[in-house]
Amino acid sequence: MSDTHAHSVAFVRTSEIPAAPPPYAATGPVKWMRENLFATPANGLLTIAALYVIWVVLAGTMPWIANGIWNTESLAQCREVLDGAVGACFSVLTERWNQLLFGFKYPPEYYWRPMLALLLFFVAAAPVLFFDLPRKLLIVTALFPFAAYWLIWGGTILTPLVALAGFAAGAAVYQRLVAGSFAMGFFGAIIAAFIVWTVGGWLIPASASQNALLGAVPSRDLGGFMLNMMLGVTCVSLSVPLGIALALGRQSNMPLIKWICVIFIEFIRGVPLITLLFVASVMLSYFFPPESTLDLFLRVVIMITMFSSAYIAEVIRGGLAALPKGQYEAADSLGLDYAQAMRLIILPQALKISIPGIVNIAVGLFKDTTLVSVIGMFDIVGMIRGPILASTEWNGVYWELLGFASVLFFIVCYGISQYSQWLERRLATDHR
Amino acid sequence: MAEAATQMKVSDEIAITITKMNKWYGTFHVLRDIDLTVNRGERIVICGPSGSGKSTLIRCINALEEHQQGSIEVDGTLLSSDLKNIDKIRSEVGMCFQHFNLFPHLTILENCTLAPIWVRKTPKKEAEETAMHFLEKVKIPDQANKYPGQLSGGQQQRVAIARSLCMRPRIMLFDEPTSALDPEMIKEVLDTMIELAEEGMTMLCVTHEMGFARQVANRVIFMDAGQIVEQNEPEAFFNNPQSPRTQLFLSQILGH
Numbered sequence: 001m002s003d004t005h006a007h008s009v010a011f012v013r014t015s016e017i018p019a020a021p022p023p024y025a026a027t028g029p030v031k032w033m034r035e036n037l038f039a040t041p042a043n044g045l046l047t048i049a050a051l052y053v054i055w056v057v058l059a060g061t062m063p064w065i066a067n068g069i070w071n072t073e074s075l076a077q078c079r080e081v082l083d084g085a086v087g088a089c090f091s092v093l094t095e096r097w098n099q100l101l102f103g104f105k106y107p108p109e110y111y112w113r114p115m116l117a118l119l120l121f122f123v124a125a126a127p128v129l130f131f132d133l134p135r136k137l138l139i140v141t142a143l144f145p146f147a148a149y150w151l152i153w154g155g156t157i158l159t160p161l162v163a164l165a166g167f168a169a170g171a172a173v174y175q176r177l178v179a180g181s182f183a184m185g186f187f188g189a190i191i192a193a194f195i196v197w198t199v200g201g202w203l204i205p206a207s208a209s210q211n212a213l214l215g216a217v218p219s220r221d222l223g224g225f226m227l228n229m230m231l232g233v234t235c236v237s238l239s240v241p242l243g244i245a246l247a248l249g250r251q252s253n254m255p256l257i258k259w260i261c262v263i264f265i266e267f268i269r270g271v272p273l274i275t276l277l278f279v280a281s282v283m284l285s286y287f288f289p290p291e292s293t294l295d296l297f298l299r300v301v302i303m304i305t306m307f308s309s310a311y312i313a314e315v316i317r318g319g320l321a322a323l324p325k326g327q328y329e330a331a332d333s334l335g336l337d338y339a340q341a342m343r344l345i346i347l348p349q350a351l352k353i354s355i356p357g358i359v360n361i362a363v364g365l366f367k368d369t370t371l372v373s374v375i376g377m378f379d380i381v382g383m384i385r386g387p388i389l390a391s392t393e394w395n396g397v398y399w400e401l402l403g404f405a406s407v408l409f410f411i412v413c414y415g416i417s418q419y420s421q422w423l424e425r426r427l428a429t430d431h432r
Numbered sequence: 433m434a435e436a437a438t439q440m441k442v443s444d445e446i447a448i449t450i451t452k453m454n455k456w457y458g459t460f461h462v463l464r465d466i467d468l469t470v471n472r473g474e475r476i477v478i479c480g481p482s483g484s485g486k487s488t489l490i491r492c493i494n495a496l497e498e499h500q501q502g503s504i505e506v507d508g509t510l511l512s513s514d515l516k517n518i519d520k521i522r523s524e525v526g527m528c529f530q531h532f533n534l535f536p537h538l539t540i541l542e543n544c545t546l547a548p549i550w551v552r553k554t555p556k557k558e559a560e561e562t563a564m565h566f567l568e569k570v571k572i573p574d575q576a577n578k579y580p581g582q583l584s585g586g587q588q589q590r591v592a593i594a595r596s597l598c599m600r601p602r603i604m605l606f607d608e609p610t611s612a613l614d615p616e617m618i619k620e621v622l623d624t625m626i627e628l629a630e631e632g633m634t635m636l637c638v639t640h641e642m643g644f645a646r647q648v649a650n651r652v653i654f655m656d657a658g659q660i661v662e663q664n665e666p667e668a669f670f671n672n673p674q675s676p677r678t679q680l681f682l683s684q685i686l687g688h
Contacts, residue, residue: 324531324533326529326531326533327533327535329496329529329533330529330533330534330535331535332494332495332496332522333494333496333522333525333526333527333529333596334522334523334546334547334551334595334596334599335519335520335522335523335547335551335599336546336547336550336551337515337519340550340551344546344550345535345546348537349535349536349537352537427537429536429537429579429581
């Protein structure tokens with residue numbers, strides 16, 4: 001048969017060749033290793049070196065973690081139990097757990113309140129983060145800040161109610177006046193809100209907080225990781241809208257608005273956050289009459305919000321600049337006014353482009369909330385550096401405590417990062 | 433067809449009046465003493481070399497560009513710096529761009545319903561019905577739920593036309609609508625525009641499609657260096673141009 005084939009071009013297949021498995025080395029883990037780990041001799045050497053480094057690191061840390069002690073009263077007891085062996089003293093985490101989460105002054109009988117606020121936060125954030133959820137959930141989101149304030153700091157329920165009433169009055173006035181002009185609606189809303197807050201402030205009796213349903217907690221008493229969460233959530237959610245306003249203001253045709261925004265952004269960006277925090281903690285009280293000093297927590301929130309909104313404004317400005325001019329012209333040519341064009345056409349696209357940048361700043365901001373430890377607030381780092389490490393029981397437990405703080409921050413920041421990547425995929429409509 | 437086109441009805445009613453209009457970009461005098469009256473139902477093709485100010489002229493009509501002297505009156509509304517007047521004129525005047533400028537984050541249907549819903553306050557359902565009507569007219573109703581990025585250039589330009597029509601404009605401006613398209617797609621867009629012209633839409637069209645001008649226009653305007661150099665009925669304009677500048681331009685674009 002082979003003879004005939006060797007001499008003629010014509011060929012007819014008479015039997016099918018059965019499918020055979022590929023050779024062992026061309027599939028599966030062997031192939032993967034050959035391509036990715038040992039493609040060339042140099043590559044193989046690097047792989048071996050990397051494996052060695054990984055082994056050294058794990059060999060150092062794994063016994064330390066595995067031998068960890070979880071149930072002693074002090075570092076000295078840990079050392080006794082370990083008796084010279086390598087091992088971590090995680091007891092500090094279990095023994096000081098509540099302090100790490102809530103600070104050392106928050107009343108223990110109220111610990112459920114910040115925990116409940118945290119749970120509510122996930123419910124409130126869900127409709128904002130996942131817009132496939134029913135829109136009615138946004139009511140929870142709108143009410144959450146007031147509920148959270150009341151849960152965490154307690155006192156009379158009238159305070160958050162008056163705050164809420166102010167916003168409601170502002171929204172109502174805005175709806176009424178915005179048909180005339182946006183500026184009328186905007187300033188009318190601000191004035192209405194301030195009137196309600198001022199009048200409400202007079203009406204709340206000074207003794208209202210004494211026998212309140214939820215006992216009042218001074219704002220300085222909240223500490224630990226809850227303080228970081230509170231600062232992070234408040235500042236991020238305030239600085240994104242403020243950043244959008246600043247970015248739009250910087251592009252405005254009105255010179256006054258434009259220059260106010262430019263000067264604000266350039267000034268705030270040119271100053272280190274830590275100096276702003278010192279201003280908040282020390283200097284600002286000089287500018288207020290002694291009896292009416294703003295709460296320190298509020299001052300810090302204002303400073304961090306201003307700081308990050310300047311950065312967010314610049315990121316969003318980049319997004320706005322990346323949009324083709326044709327998008328503005330198409331919106332204009334259809335007769336959309338400025339607010340409609342921005343809200344429906346420009347910002348949805350500009351914000352989508354800016355997501356990685358905004359998330360970058362949000363993550364940075366969240367970690368920067370630990371800087372408040374420098375101005376004497378007891379956030380998680382402040383707790384570790386202050387009351388815990390300074391105590392005689394736990395003096396010297398650095399790795400366990402700072403490692404724990406890092407893990408907490410890592411979990412939150414990695415979550416934010418994963419969410420933003422999901423969001424980018426979800427919003428991709430350009431089909432490139 | 434050419435005769436049929438010129439016989440299409442042009443009323444005596446005036447749609448656009450431009451008087452002594454001048455515009456500068458900085459110190460560059462880009463439009464000089466433009467006088468132009470457009471009757472309702474008239475179809476005008478504007479041609480000329482690049483940089484002659486033809487796009488700028490039609491962009492002044494819906495205030496995408498600001499003019500510094502003279503007056504523009506659209507449908508009896510004087511174009512001034514008053515935002516109310518500008519928004520009114522823009523909602524009456526549809527515009528198609530060279531690069532379509534569809535909104536990439538919205539579906540085709542949402543592109544078409546956005547302005548009726550927000551500017552005209554049309555109920556969503558009614559706006560969607562109108563949008564489907566016009567999408568059928570430009571022959572792409574089956575793409576309604578896709579995003580612009582999934583459509584070909586010709587399809588995108590037809591969506592852009594439908595998007596403008598959804599506002600029920602009385603005047604349509606076309607700014608080089610076929611210049612960014614492949615030859616095959618030019619035809620589908622021109623067919624849509626011809627159909628629109630046959631229904632009596634007032635159209636101002638900046639284009640280099642001279643076949644389209646011959647077939648549809650009842651006036652061709654030639655611009656150079658920011659001025660209207662010559663205008664005439666298409667037959668006379670193409671067969672017997674008067675100005676030497678027009679003769680040169682026509683010989684160059686019709687030469688091959």
